[in-house]
Amino acid sequence: MRLACFSAIKIKCGSENFNGYPVCATLERHIPMSGTKDPAGMGVPPTYVRRTPLTVLAGGLRLTAVFDGLLKSAFDAYRHVGAAQLRQALGPMANEDAPWTDSNCFVVESAGSLGLIDAGSGVHLDHTAGALSNHLTDMGIAPGDIDYVIMTHLHGDHVGGLINPDGSRIFPRAVMHLHTEEAEYWRNAPSGVAGEHHPADLTGMALRAYSDGAATFEDGREILPGVKAIHLPGHTPGHSGFFIGEGPDAVFIWGDVIHLPEVQFARPDITTVYDLDVVRAEESRRKALTMACEARLKVAGMHLRQPPFGRVVRHRNAFAFTADEIGAAPRVP
Numbered sequence: 329m330r331l332a333c334f335s336a337i338k339i340k341c342g343s344e345n346f347n348g349y350p351v352c353a354t355l356e357r358h359i360p361m362s363g364t365k366d367p368a369g370m371g372v373p374p375t376y377v378r379r380t381p382l383t384v385l386a387g388g389l390r391l392t393a394v395f396d397g398l399l400k401s402a403f404d405a406y407r408h409v410g411a412a413q414l415r416q417a418l419g420p421m422a423n424e425d426a427p428w429t430d431s432n433c434f435v436v437e438s439a440g441s442l443g444l445i446d447a448g449s450g451v452h453l454d455h456t457a458g459a460l461s462n463h464l465t466d467m468g469i470a471p472g473d474i475d476y477v478i479m480t481h482l483h484g485d486h487v488g489g490l491i492n493p494d495g496s497r498i499f500p501r502a503v504m505h506l507h508t509e510e511a512e513y514w515r516n517a518p519s520g521v522a523g524e525h526h527p528a529d530l531t532g533m534a535l536r537a538y539s540d541g542a543a544t545f546e547d548g549r550e551i552l553p554g555v556k557a558i559h560l561p562g563h564t565p566g567h568s569g570f571f572i573g574e575g576p577d578a579v580f581i582w583g584d585v586i587h588l589p590e591v592q593f594a595r596p597d598i599t600t601v602y603d604l605d606v607v608r609a610e611e612s613r614r615k616a617l618t619m620a621c622e623a624r625l626k627v628a629g630m631h632l633r634q635p636p637f638g639r640v641v642r643h644r645n646a647f648a649f650t651a652d653e654i655g656a657a658p659r660v661p
């Protein structure tokens with residue numbers, strides 16, 4: 329039954345070609361559009377926002393990157409770097425007033441189960457994000473098909489896609505998996521602690537909606553067959569990454585280790601106002617980057633640009649990222 333989901337992708341996509349990616353017949357629906365129908369009018373490069381899900385094999389599991397859309401942050405949300413420097417580094421991915429941040433989620437298909445890693449913004453944040461539900465529909469996946477949601481952390485741009493405006497569940501059967509410290513922190517967090525862009529009440533709603541049967545994990549735990557957690561604290565207390573699969577084609581999904589790839593690979597000291605503990609966030613970023621290049625891991629991130637798969641190399645104290653060439657990543661037939 330699960331395979332049928334993915335053969336639906338094959339039917340819908342692949343008749344045309346967009347820079348090497350299969351293009352869906354329903355391409356227009358992939359424009360992030362929880363609200364606006366004119367993302368270009370908001371300063372988003374119009375060709376950029378048209379991204380189809382990209383499936384790779386990860387150690388025997390199928391892993392699909394789904395573009396949830398773009399989030400507008402603010403230049404002063406980044407520490408140790410000025411607005412002019414950011415504007416220059418980001419080029420078209422910045423407006424006069426703010427940088428655009430990519431937002432990605434991942435669909436994991438393992439033997440007999442189907443799940444998500446993070447769920448994007450849903451209808452709760454910027455109108456240029458929240459495309460996950462449309463992508464899932466196009467992939468032939470109904471909300472009731474999702475068996476689990478594994479969370480890197482509980483900021484609004486990761487949990488918003490889990491809940492309707494009234495706070496009810498979107499995925500009726502899904503078991504939420506989250507780090508023990510993440511659950512503890514947000515259950516006790518004062519309102520508004522996460523800042524304007526990540527309202528704590530949204531996190532609270534998601535946590536309440538999925539508390540029944542929720543499962544916690546710790547560093548090193550194999551959450552499900554082939555999905556192993558690594559604790560990368562700092563951005564939030566329980567922020568975690570995941571190793572998907574094993575062997576040479578395993579993928580290291582590192583969550584929010586990087587928010588702005590144009591500057592943070594070269595300058596891992598650049599932190600954001602969304603990091604609840606900036607010292608530990610920087611430590612975790614350096615740890616993840618070092619691990620990725622020493623083990624030559626394929627990495628994926630929630631805020632990497634499209635396509636969000638690639639490799640990390642080190643240049644003394646700085647790092648650099650090479651995204652998989654568009655069209656070069658192995659796709660599942």
Ligand SMILES: [Zn+2]
Nearest residue numbers: 483485584630
């Ligand atoms: Zn995020």
